[in-house]
Amino acid sequence: MIPFLPTPNGILVTLEPDDLDLLRQLPEFLAGLGEVGEDPAASRLEVPVYLDDPEASDEWWRLMRGELDQSRVADRSAFELIVEAATAGTVASTAEAEAFLRVLNEARLALGARLGVEVESDYEELAEDDRSALDYLAGMQGLLLVALTMGELPDLDN
Amino acid sequence: MTTKPLDAPVADQDLKKDLPWQVVVWNDPVNLMDYVVFVLRKLFGHTLEEATRLMLAVHNEGRATVNQGPREQAEMDCYRLHQYGLWATVEQ
Numbered sequence: 001m002i003p004f005l006p007t008p009n010g011i012l013v014t015l016e017p018d019d020l021d022l023l024r025q026l027p028e029f030l031a032g033l034g035e036v037g038e039d040p041a042a043s044r045l046e047v048p049v050y051l052d053d054p055e056a057s058d059e060w061w062r063l064m065r066g067e068l069d070q071s072r073v074a075d076r077s078a079f080e081l082i083v084e085a086a087t088a089g090t091v092a093s094t095a096e097a098e099a100f101l102r103v104l105n106e107a108r109l110a111l112g113a114r115l116g117v118e119v120e121s122d123y124e125e126l127a128e129d130d131r132s133a134l135d136y137l138a139g140m141q142g143l144l145l146v147a148l149t150m151g152e153l154p155d156l157d158n
Numbered sequence: 159m160t161t162k163p164l165d166a167p168v169a170d171q172d173l174k175k176d177l178p179w180q181v182v183v184w185n186d187p188v189n190l191m192d193y194v195v196f197v198l199r200k201l202f203g204h205t206l207e208e209a210t211r212l213m214l215a216v217h218n219e220g221r222a223t224v225n226q227g228p229r230e231q232a233e234m235d236c237y238r239l240h241q242y243g244l245w246a247t248v249e250q
Contacts, residue, residue: 049236051247060248064237071241098200105193105243112188120187138190145192 003086003140004097004147011097011147015086022136023083026107027076033110041110072106075099097148104141108134177250179232181225184245185216197242198224201235 003019005012015023033042046065050056078099082092092100115130117123123131183194191213198209202225215222224246225235232248239246 045243047240047245047247049233049240049247051249060233060236064240068237068240101193102242105189109186109188109243117187123187134188141190141193145190145196149196 002143004144006147006150007091010091010093011144012089012091013082013086013097013100014089015083017087019140020083020087023079023140026103027080030072030076030103030106030110040113040116044109044113045106072102075102075106079103094148097144101141101144101148104137104144108137108141111137178226179229180223180249181232181235181239182221182247182249183212183216183224183239184247185220186245189244191217194244197239197244201238201242 001014001016003013003015005014033039033045036042036046046061048054048057049060078092078096082090082096082100111130111134115122115126115134117126117134123134126134183198194213194216195206195209198204198212199206202209204212212222212224224239226232227235229248229250236246236248
């Protein structure tokens with residue numbers, strides 16, 4: 001079964017029980033991350049914005065953190081609704097499908113950081129189970145990206 | 159003969175004030191190449207070719223400037239990139 005299919009009304013999401021078991025864990029995993037500076041996953045999701053000016057970076061985060069957190073919480077809610085409706089197949093709007101995409105990506109970033117993936121070669125050193133978890137999420141993300149971009153015509157202006 | 163007075167020297171700081179702010183995306187071992195292309199097209203309206211060129215610059219050179227403009231706009235672009243999990247910074 002293809003999990004993500006483009007339709008005229010959005011993306012048809014249909015998930016197998018095994019997918020559901022795994023994907024259901026993601027919002028809770030992301031909501032339960034530790035503190036920046038202590039949990040590498042949390043630190044990866046709050047990187048400095050001004051590399052040469054820690055004060056400006058702190059100020060940016062002070063102003064934007066609340067809004068970004070809210071946006072991430074809203075993405076997780078959309079993700080949960082889609083996952084719960086996806087056994088029978090549910091059509092997600094493009095905006096909802098993009099929220100789903102962001103949650104998949106955030107989960108990969110958080111998991112990758114927890115597993116110590118800092119450069120591409122670290123990936124090869126991972127235990128098989130850890131690597132397959134990252135690969136599984138990447139596979140889902142790739143399929144959703146295909147569905148989201150499938151209906152597009154190639155650029156014709158050059 | 160009259161000579162035009164020289165313009166007053168301009169301090170480096172004053173020149174810097176007019177420079178646009180750059181939005182920089184950094185290489186990341188986890189983000190997928192296709193995802194980065196998708197995000198750059200979505201947020202900045204780049205063509206597939208331009209978004210792919212920028213993604214490859216990030217991948218091969220470690221970083222690429224994906225947009226530039228006034229500081230407020232650069233900071234907002236940075237916010238939108240962080241929403242998508244891209245590692246974005248602002249610099250002048």
